[in-house]
Amino acid sequence: MIYMLEDEEGIRNFVIYALKSSGFEAEGFETPPALYEAIEEELPELLLLDRMLPEEDGLEVLKKLRSAPGTRKLPVIMLTAKGTELDKVEGLDNGADDYIAKPFGTMELISRIKALLRRTYGSSADTEKLSLGGITVYPSKHEVFADGEKVNLTLKEYDLLLMLMRNRGQVFSRDSLLREIWGYDFAGESRTVDVHVRTLRQKLGDCGELIETIRGVGYKAGDGSID
Amino acid sequence: MIYMLEDEEGIRNFVIYALKSSGFEAEGFETPPALYEAIEEELPELLLLDRMLPEEDGLEVLKKLRSAPGTRKLPVIMLTAKGTELDKVEGLDNGADDYIAKPFGTMELISRIKALLRRTYGSSADTEKLSLGGITVYPSKHEVFADGEKVNLTLKEYDLLLMLMRNRGQVFSRDSLLREIWGYDFAGESRTVDVHVRTLRQKLGDCGELIETIRGVGYKAGDGSID
């Protein structure tokens, strides 16, 4: 969720629209009190802050946010018509993470937002995860959780789960799984996959049921409806 | 320590001088290879990267840095004469944290550097010391403590530990560790890593268990849950 504090309705609507088009959740506010109230309700992931406001200066808002424990680390990008170097320095030195002078392009704004979010919330390693029902997989950590409990999987079990989770709802034949995960190319009869599916289900406990057997065809994880 | 990659000597010297005047340690490099070499030696806190370089494009340098585990999180500010919105978007979307178009003012540059350092290291707490369980590393002093006891590590052991501690929870394959720590052109056995992990674990005593073996994949430090 991204919040924006900006008194001019035109700019505000334009930016909020642009953000939503890029897949962000976004909400705009006209006055500092309205923003404060919203922050009490829900802390946004990032704040776009106009520098020049009729009542309370944007800089004052920033200082307040920075001095309150809950919002001390809130990523803030200042947006403003005041584009002199001194203005930028003032904004940044008071705790803003970025400072964009109007007029700015939508694409640049989006990119800067993404860059800041990336830096703040650690783009891949921590965030990157796959979930299905009670199962969560963190690929870069090679960790799997089922109903909150950490599960220790062997390599093949892990590969198998990842394969199924990455293509949820899709049915894989034993042969295609052997080819993809084992790299084998032979078509000979083998119960190898079955055995791994079994151990995998066992280790996943209740979540094991999310791996379905499609009789006569193969296996799949989830039916696409569950998130 | 801040590094700068910039082919024009005039700008380079000017910026390095400005940085030093502001109390930063800084060093400039003329070519990508020189930068890479320096990074092998010491990882800087931040990198200023010129976009247009005669040999290798700045963007290529950025991509390389972002794809290597050791420098994936290195804060990077791009500095460049190319100031169109598309250029900025391109730089930011490829992993740069900020993008400043020339000509830029020294004060703005310093402020942006400070803002990024603030965001990255949270008021410089992280640079001073890294902790995981009973292990504490002081990178600036090259000192390591395990359960309060000082531990004497050899260079490779230290590099290995630092690598794992800086990316806790992340799994590293032997190959990627060899590439990052031993250098991209190291031709030796990947079992070499095992041996160093062993000596490292030994020296860390009980804390050695924090370095986990992920069978079939590699090693990692901490499971993300421990702080």
Add this chain to the structure above:
DNA sequence: AAAAATACACAAAAAATTTATGACGGGTCT
């Protein structure tokens, strides 16, 4: 509906792979 056939689940042993360990020799620095 009963019988036969098929496909899968389960269990445990056997085989294969991967990692830990101990030891050695070359190299470097003091």
Add this chain to the structure above:
DNA sequence: AGACCCGTCATAAATTTTTTGTGTATTTTT
């Protein structure tokens, strides 16, 4: 020379993977 770091190897230990056999559920045939 002595101490130490580094990379390699052989072997032991640990764990995973595959094979194999048996039981059970489901589908097909009669």
